Amino acid sequence: MHYLVHVPSTRRNSAPTLEDVAQIAGVSRALVSLVMRDSPRVSDESRQRVTEAASKLGYRPNLMARNLAARRTMTIGVLLNDLHNPWFAELTDGIHIAAERYGYQLILASARRSPRLESRALDTFLASRVDGVIVAGCRLSAVRLESVAAEVALVSVGRTFPKAGCGSVTTDEADGARMAVEHLYGLGHRRIAHIDGGKGAGSAPRRSGYIRAMRQLGLGDNAQVISGDFTEEAGAQGAEKLLRGPVLPTAIFTANDLSAVGAIDVVERAGLTVPGDVAIVGFDNTSLAALKHIGLTTIDQPRREMGAAAATMLIEAINDRGELGDVLMSPSLVIRRTTGPSAAV
Amino acid sequence: MHYLVHVPSTRRNSAPTLEDVAQIAGVSRALVSLVMRDSPRVSDESRQRVTEAASKLGYRPNLMARNLAARRTMTIGVLLNDLHNPWFAELTDGIHIAAERYGYQLILASARRSPRLESRALDTFLASRVDGVIVAGCRLSAVRLESVAAEVALVSVGRTFPKAGCGSVTTDEADGARMAVEHLYGLGHRRIAHIDGGKGAGSAPRRSGYIRAMRQLGLGDNAQVISGDFTEEAGAQGAEKLLRGPVLPTAIFTANDLSAVGAIDVVERAGLTVPGDVAIVGFDNTSLAALKHIGLTTIDQPRREMGAAAATMLIEAINDRGELGDVLMSPSLVIRRTTGPSAAV
DNA sequence: TTGTCGAGTTAGAGCGCTCCAACTGTAGAC
DNA sequence: GTCTACAGTTGGAGCGCTCTAACTCGACAA
Secondary structure, three states: OOOOOOOOOOOOOOOOOHHHHHHHHOOOHHHHHHHHOOOOOOOHHHHHHHHHHHHHHOOOOOHHHHHHHHOOOOEEEEEEOOOOOHHHHHHHHHHHHHHHHOOOEEEEEEOOOOHHHHHHHHHHHHHOOOOEEEEEOOOOOHHHHHHHHOOOEEEEEOOOOOOOOOEEEEEOHHHHHHHHHHHHHHOOOOOEEEEOOOOOOOHHHHHHHHHHHHHHOOOHHHOEEEOOOOOHHHHHHHHHHHHHOOOOOOEEEEOOHHHHHHHHHHHHHOOOOOOOOOEEEOOEOOHHHHOOOOOOEEEEOOHHHHHHHHHHHHHHHHOOOOOOEEEEEOOEEEOOOOOOOOOOO | OEEEEOOOOOOOOOOOOHHHHHHHHOOOHHHHHHHHOOOOOOOHHHHHHHHHHHHHHOOOOOHHHHHHHHOOOOEEEEEEOOOOOHHHHHHHHHHHHHHHHOOOEEEEEEOOOOHHHHHHHHHHHHHOOOOEEEEEOOOOOHHHHHHHHOOOEEEEEOOOOOOOOOEEEEEOHHHHHHHHHHHHHHOOOOOEEEEOOOOOOOHHHHHHHHHHHHHHOOOHHHOEEEOOOOOHHHHHHHHHHHHHOOOOOOEEEEOOHHHHHHHHHHHHHOOOOOOOOOEEEOOEOOHHHHOOOOOOEEEEOOHHHHHHHHHHHHHHHHOOOOOOOEEEEOOEEEOOOOOOOOOOO
16 A cells, blocks of 8 residues: 555635535534435425525535445446447446436446456445446456455346356347357358357357357358457457368358457458458447448347346345346347358358 | 346345454554554554454445545546547556556546536546546536636646646647648658548647648648548548549548548548558547558557556646646657558659 | 424434544663 | 653544434414
8 A cells, every 4th residue: 555645735725514504504414414415304495595505615515424424325336347348338338327317326447457456446346335336347256256246236247157146247149149150041151160259258158159050050060160369360360270271161250340350351361352252240249340341240239238237237136126136138130241142052 | 138036145234344343453443543554653463463353354444434534535536538439448547557656546437428427427526525537538618627626636638728727638639630741741642631520629730730731841722621520420421522522632631540441431432442542541549540451540649648647747736746737748650551652643 | 272293403423434642661861 | 760762552533424313383183
């Protein structure tokens, strides 16, 4: 811990308090408190006098004092694994909207992909006595998360922690993979390869969904998984590997949009066309996929709804009006320009 | 949507306090407080007993109580205008790193592009008595910001507010525009058009920088500004307009990367090549620009450094060891594949 | 008249912590 | 032996608010 000498700011000697307002308005502290919280049992006259005194002083309730006394913060902490990933932005929008509806505030923290920072951010949330926590794309161990869940209501988005006592909201990634494969199958593709996400979150179900779908379509022998890691670079390398292989697949399903873009680039540089020679499907429907220049067919996760579902479930649980559970949401296929009929039919 | 309910976990009814720890350790509350703050004037024995008691109870200092009593929060509020824009992610990284060095915590808020939400988030910061505030890409009025700056140390990133009494960190956008134009000039381009950002932040200096640079190169008559708004769509429309014009420019400088991508797409669809027929330069050096598939030449803003500078200046001011001022940082040119020698030489 | 009621208001006891001044006890100086 | 110094420790007074229980007071019923 740092030791800093703090010289109080000269900007203001000290903010006005309830007491000051009460004095000016000529009423008790308690009454000012009631007015500040919009209590109905205050006479119009008192309300007006207090309101005037407050705005005259520029009074602003001190949240720390309020929360300390009220023993609840009406705040939920949101831990974002990686601010750079736009996935989290939309998720946060959903959380924001739902929380607002219940009168809850959000405090966000970015873990910058580091489990150490994740853990520290959670400590801060707990120290701030937030009423609930939402972790998105959390990479922490189940044990650590369980210890957090023991202290505060917790919902995880994008990953489930079966025994940790927390709720979760995820999409059915395997089903998304199935959609991708069946879409390609419907276009006549039979040799469909998958560039996976390695050990990243969501990678395993996408891969297994792909394999299962291929089997169910009688394409088990054509299934080909190239290992990747959710990056553009990995998508490019995976595509290169496929181009060097004995039989070029007519379609590639990648673990995410970024990998898909990497793959597209390599395929096109090799003189082939997308989707003419090789069709490509991504995953996540990021803003990247929607660029006209890319027009990537991809699997969409209802991020905003997921955020709203997570916040709603959490808040209902906080208020003892519901319980934490595991919510599984359905992805959907977004068809753009990188898929088309197989030329190899 | 599938739903599964967990057995609710048993959550602690109330967290242990300093008092509890003191009792178990057999010392006074004040001493426990000292240990918790790593004070050097505690005997090793006491320190050990307190530490043990604390961890035995799972004690965690209550930040609200601490901050209330200490009259300082060691926290700075960071207001991000738009979480969806990756620009803010890197900026936040820089702020984060600098704040950490001083032992300050961050609380982030996303305004989702709405001035109303911006204002509300600032209210929350003030109510939480943060020690300082950083606003990034803030769209609020100077008057409103001035009133905030009157209550707490404030630094604005990406925009200056001359009279508001706050510090600022910005890049020399006009100089970035100059770099773009001179780069193109150096490649032999003479007919260089600009698709601007309309009323968006940073648009004006980029535009005027472009115009000034054109004039200084004796190209004032060739200067052509098409109005846009920082979106892909605007870039596309701008390019279409240029394509329909009497004389096609050999280079386009757009207000940001997104617009550049829109422009590239339109130019290529028209059967022209980039950079062969038309060279394109963006602005911001977002991750988009770095995609191999796009390879956009662009102007980079040192976002991380800007964040660090903002946080450092703010904290130094909070501690009365420095003053808030206006910091102007230099952008730099990042050359990729969308620019090359002019064919029209 | 007395009592009851409800609307409006209030005093006062915390919430969990920090900070200050004052205290204890031991070691060294004289 | 007393005095000083200092390291270590402590009680208690807040920080600014909420919450509970109790109070006041006029209206109205008995």
